[in-house]
Amino acid sequence: NYSDYQQYLFNRICEYKENNVTPIGYRKISQIFNDEGLKTSRKTKFSNLKVHSMYKKGKVKEERMSREDIVEIGDVYIEPQ
Numbered sequence: 001n002y003s004d005y006q007q008y009l010f011n012r013i014c015e016y017k018e019n020n021v022t023p024i025g026y027r028k029i030s031q032i033f034n035d036e037g038l039k040t041s042r043k044t045k046f047s048n049l050k051v052h053s054m055y056k057k058g059k060v061k062e063e064r065m066s067r068e069d070i071v072e073i074g075d076v077y078i079e080p081q
Contacts, residue, residue: 010058026051
């Protein structure tokens, strides 16, 4: 699970990438975060690669959490030994 801070960062990245008429690039997002004094969850400065990784992994997590798993149970039988 994401911490509140990690979720906050992911939501901010999504806003910049998806909710603008022209999406902002990862390098610009990292500059904005660094100018605001934000740090990564490991207390380091942001880079375009770190922003991209957070965005990509967050999207994978969202997809995994929202999909429905299909479970099929077949006939049960016991084999003699």
